[in-house]
Structures are given as structure tokens and as C-alpha cells.
Amino acid sequence: MSRIILINLVRFISLVFLQVFLLKNISLYSLSTPYLYILFILLLPFETPNVLLFFLSFILGLTIDAFYDTPGLHAASCVVLALVRVLFISVTVQKDGFDNEPEPTLSIMGFRWFFTYALILTLAHHFFLFNLEVFRFDELEYTLTRFLFSSIFTVFLMLVSGLIFFRRKERK
Amino acid sequence: MRNLLIFITKYNAFFLFLIFEIASLIIYIQYNSFQRASVINSTNQVTGNFYDRADELKGYLSLREVNDKLARENAQLRNQLKASLYLDTVAKHQVDDTVYRQQYEYIDAKVINNSINKRNNYLTIDRGSTNGIEKGMGVMSADGVVGKIVFVGKHMSIVQSLLHKDSRFSAMLASSKEIGYLNWGEQLDPHTGLLVDVSNNARPKIGELVVTSDLSLFPAGIPLGKVKSLHAKGGGFFLNMEVNLSVDFSKLQYVYVVINKFAKEQAGLEAQERKDE
Numbered sequence: 001m002s003r004i005i006l007i008n009l010v011r012f013i014s015l016v017f018l019q020v021f022l023l024k025n026i027s028l029y030s031l032s033t034p035y036l037y038i039l040f041i042l043l044l045p046f047e048t049p050n051v052l053l054f055f056l057s058f059i060l061g062l063t064i065d066a067f068y069d070t071p072g073l074h075a076a077s078c079v080v081l082a083l084v085r086v087l088f089i090s091v092t093v094q095k096d097g098f099d100n101e102p103e104p105t106l107s108i109m110g111f112r113w114f115f116t117y118a119l120i121l122t123l124a125h126h127f128f129l130f131n132l133e134v135f136r137f138d139e140l141e142y143t144l145t146r147f148l149f150s151s152i153f154t155v156f157l158m159l160v161s162g163l164i165f166f167r168r169k170e171r172k
Numbered sequence: 173m174r175n176l177l178i179f180i181t182k183y184n185a186f187f188l189f190l191i192f193e194i195a196s197l198i199i200y201i202q203y204n205s206f207q208r209a210s211v212i213n214s215t216n217q218v219t220g221n222f223y224d225r226a227d228e229l230k231g232y233l234s235l236r237e238v239n240d241k242l243a244r245e246n247a248q249l250r251n252q253l254k255a256s257l258y259l260d261t262v263a264k265h266q267v268d269d270t271v272y273r274q275q276y277e278y279i280d281a282k283v284i285n286n287s288i289n290k291r292n293n294y295l296t297i298d299r300g301s302t303n304g305i306e307k308g309m310g311v312m313s314a315d316g317v318v319g320k321i322v323f324v325g326k327h328m329s330i331v332q333s334l335l336h337k338d339s340r341f342s343a344m345l346a347s348s349k350e351i352g353y354l355n356w357g358e359q360l361d362p363h364t365g366l367l368v369d370v371s372n373n374a375r376p377k378i379g380e381l382v383v384t385s386d387l388s389l390f391p392a393g394i395p396l397g398k399v400k401s402l403h404a405k406g407g408g409f410f411l412n413m414e415v416n417l418s419v420d421f422s423k424l425q426y427v428y429v430v431i432n433k434f435a436k437e438q439a440g441l442e443a444q445e446r447k448d449e
Contacts (some may be wrong), residue, residue: 051184054188062196072197075196076193082192083186086185101369
């Protein structure tokens, strides 16, 4: 149990740092900006209680906000993300099918499941994020373009990181 | 009531979502109206600190480039320094006094040797006959009178400092125009001179300015010092007084040689007058 807490703590810090110091400066044609930090919420164990899940999402969002100078924006998006995650997992995963505290990682759940999972959650998060950021419908087309390309970029980075930390032993 | 609780626990995710979503939206909207009043921004101590560190690291990575740039700039500036050039023209500063039709020229010079603690002190300057310097010309600094040229070499000259037994400069009290002579006196203090032979009619005050008179090598009004104390030496018809010299001889670096274009004419006329007597 303490091992899981430690892993998640390290993941939290490293993802925030990666986001703030590296990915924040990356922008492809000012259309596509990746928000990889949500990977932290995606990779929380299935057993995480809902209270903790929402709380952690909120905290993660606020942390990112503190660096992006947008208090509340990422927090709101992350809370939406947490809700979508709860719904998605309750629909697709049977809770009694695992023996010991599995995590929704690429190596455990397989590529197909993880890809759908990442794609849907990222789309939800980014859609909410970009529209809340702009906060009007004037530039809807531009906003949607940014949302789409950013989502592709983020999902791509998620898959890459999943493959980097791929552990073959755990695959059954 | 019980049913309500069951309902809430069954759909706890949704209610949690509501709570946190509303909280974050409140933060977001508050931020929009009070721009940077919120605590959570980059001026916040913690995030500011992180940004500082990251910036420091970035600065460190580009040190080599910055060093190269600075070195290049240094070399460029050094080339422009006066010290690295040989000056073969001397800038002469001219003062045209149209009322009296008199002309003074100034040549700037650098003090390359100096002494203040002997009975007779001399300075060496880096200008000589090639620069138009002749024996007998006055030497002054920005602060006041320094001395008189006594030997002229090709590239250097010796200046008899005011701190010399034989130095005598015609001086006057600035306000009353009473004329006297300034010499070093006998105390050998490099900051004090002696103003002698001032008429008894003068009413000098302590702190009054002493300047060069019209009779000196210099244009009238170059400061010499300030009256420090009155002391009637030997009584008689004249007043003597101690003067705080305005020039700090221990710190002299740059001086001006004063060329009085009419000095020769004046000397010639005076010599003739003496002969006639």
C-alpha cells in the first residue's frame, strides 16, 4: 500500500515538473499544446475511493494552475476528468476480476483498452479546458481545432510514456 | 431522509463532482474579476522560487556564450581606450577674451612623477618642447594652481611645485581684490600655504577664497585656497595669513599647462623699463 502511495507521489511531482518546465514551452503552430499531467489521474489505482480521486484531481489542477497563472481553470477540468474516469471505469471494468490492486496502465490492461480510456478521458478534459479558457463561442472553430490537435498530441505522449514504462512480466 | 442518504451514497461520484467543480469554478471566476489578487499565481513564493531556479539553470547553460560575448566586447572597448593609442596631436583649449585682447592656451598633461614631502618639490609631466611647452609657463589642475615649468625636455617637463621654497605666486583675496603673494611658508605642510604682503587695509575673513591675481602667470581668478587663520608675522605694514591650499598635491593626476601668449611681450617690455631706469 505504501509503495503505491510512494509511486503516485513521485509520479505526481515528476509529471507536474515535466508539464511546467518542458511541455509548457512546447506549442506546435500555436495549435497543439500537450497537457500530459492528467496522466497522473488516469494511472491512479482502480481501488482509489471516489473522495480521494476527486480531491487529488482538484489538487493536481490547482498545482498546475499555480504555475500557469490561471487559478481554477485546470482544477475544474481535472474534476470533470475525474467524473468521466469514474463513469468509464464503472462501465468497462468488473471490479472483482483482479487479484491484487491493479492499476489502469498500458502494460496491465492492454493496448486497446488503454487507448480508448486515454482517448476518451483526454477528449473530455481538453474539451472542457479549452472552452472554459476561451469562455465564449466567438472563436469556436479555432478553439475546436486547438482542442482536437492538442488531444492527439497528449494521447500520443501518453502512449509513448506507457510504452516506455511497459513491464512485460505483469502482462497475462 | 434515509432514502436521501442512500441516494447520495449511491451516486457519490456525482455529488463529489458537483462540490469540487463548483469550488474550482468559483476560484476561476473570482480570478477573472480580481485578476492577480488571487494567492495562486506565479508571484506566489513557492512557484516563483521554482521559476527562479529554472531561470538560474538556463543562465548557467548559456554562460559560455555570454562569456565569449563579454570578452569580445572588452577587447573592442580596450581598443578604444586612450591608453592604448599614441597621441601625436595635442588638444589645445583656447580661451578668447575679447575685452582685454588677451589669449591663454591650455595643454593637458599627465603627472608621471610627483613628490610632496621634501623641502623643494617637483612634478614631472609627460609634455615637452614638442608639444609647445616652454620654461616659465604656469601649471594648474582643475582644482587650482599647481606650479611653474622650470625645465623642458623633448617629451617631458619638470614643474616646480607650489610646495617649493622659491615658489611665489601673485594672489589676491577674492572679494576685496587685495593683492599679496602666496608661498609655501616654513611649516612644510602640503595642505597649507602662506599669503604674505597683503595691505593692512584688507579685512580678510576666515574661509575667504584666495585666487590668482591679474599679475600672475595664470588668468585672474584661478583658485589657490581659502584663508585658514590670520597671523601677523613681524607686525609692520603688511598682513600675513595661512591659506588652506585647494589642490591636493598627493592626488594630482592630470594638469593643464597654461600658455600666456603675451608673456614674452610683457617680459620684454619690463626688461626694457628696467634698462631705462
